[in-house]
Amino acid sequence: MTTIDIDHTSRWFGNVVAVNDITMRVGPGVTGLLGPNGAGKSTLINMMGGFLAPSTGTVTLDGKPIWRNESVYKEIGIVPEREAMYDFLTGREFVVANAELHGLTAGAAQQALATVEMEYAQDRKIATYSKGMRQRVKMASALVHNPSVLLLDEPFNGMDPRQRMQLMDLLRRMGAEGRTVLFSSHILEEVEQLASHIEVIVAGRHAASGDFRKIRRLMxxxxxxxxxxxxxxxxxxxxxxxxxxxxxxxxxxxxxxxxxxxxxxxxxxxxxxxxxxxxxxxxxxxxxxxxxxxxxxxxxxxx
Structure with a gap:
């Protein structure tokens, strides 16, 4: 069972404190990360994915530091909110490139595209994709190496209702398989339907943790x-x-x-x-x- 531990972790950019002394544990199942815009959700996800170093504290995967530790990256798949794709590639070429970075074959890319139901558009240029299609190809890229941890930053942005339902079903299945899935979202109804556990960040601080009904009763x-x-x-x-x-x-x-x-x-x-x-x-x-x-x-x- 793969677990991410965040221990008294802060991250600041100049004089701006984005994450302030947060301690939490994210384990197997589906966890929703909630907070207003600017609360520090993306910064936290980027530290969990190894894109950012903590200014203080630690972020570890099963006890091993994530920052600049290549050995743990094979366990992590990340779907960032920010668009960072190569529009001149086809969807298949983009996912194959990520498969090759992990030392995998085109077969792994094909399987990931099938998982997110993007085979029908895999040979189209990414430049022609809708926002929802781009999200699904990013998802395929994150899944190509079959990670035990999946981190998603606002994954439902731009998706139509059918695409949302497909992604929610996929994340539920992954959580049921024992993978560690964490996603941020501003659509509370989706979090309520999907997440078995929530973590709430407000103004860079950890505000609450657990089932939201239990949190309410503690107030x-x-x-x-x-x-x-x-x-x-x-x-x-x-x-x-x-x-x-x-x-x-x-x-x-x-x-x-x-x-x-x-x-x-x-x-x-x-x-x-x-x-x-x-x-x-x-x-x-x-x-x-x-x-x-x-x-x-x-x-x-x-x-």
Whole structure:
């Protein structure tokens, strides 16, 4: 099982600190790397891929330093966000060139092109490719040597819905095979569907790590919002609002439900069933309404 460890790592460019004392571990499976523009995601990925040296701290692959260590590069495939392709080559020529750099044959390139479903356009010049096609050829180039680690910086940019679904399926399969897959994305819905684990970077610092629902539940300083349907919404609201764990309740007539804001997560989750039982009220729906990845990300960025 291949693991990347980032240990108290910083990277600065002149007076600009892009990554500030980050410690994290990226292991097998699919990990989503989130953060606003300028948060340091690309810098972090470039250090993990061996393109940049840390200013302080270490970035290692199974305990071995990545920077200027050719022996680990055969384990890493990277798909950068930045366009760095040779438009005068065909897609096949581009991937074959990368295969040869790894000491592989054209057969490995052909297999990588088939994996990303680009065989149909492999003999066209890259100059004629759409943004989504370029992304897929970059992906084929990153996969040509069958790496155990795949790093992708905004891989879904420019892809149409069908291409996105194909890439998501491919990344899921690779994660299920035990490979270490990390991708950055600003499309939160895709991260929510794909990543089993998330790492959040805000202003160059490590803001959160883990499953986003668990991260939300750890945010005890942020009010939690629930949608609750019951057999007697008004009686339930009257009973709950008297408790200090509940900061506000709104009766949503359109939804036929209560929208509750709880300021003490632990106390409220124990209180709700106890109050319902004491008043003979049946609970039909108790659903967190701010536990989506979008809500969690918004809370973290605003913190």
């Amino acid at each position: 005890t300083d942020r009010p939690h919002r629930y949608l609750v349907r019951s057999s007697d919404d008004r009686a339930l609201a009257a009973a709950l609002i008297a408790d200090p764990s509940t900061a506000g309740i709104e009766v949503d007539l359109a939804e036929g439900a209560l929208r509750i804001q709880a300021v003490d997560f632990g106390r409220f989750t124990a209180l709700l069933p106890r109050v319902a039982r004491a008043h003979g009220i049946r609970l039909m729906t108790v659903s967190p309404s701010d536990e989506s990845l979008e809500s969690v990300f918004s809370y973290l960025v605003a913190a």
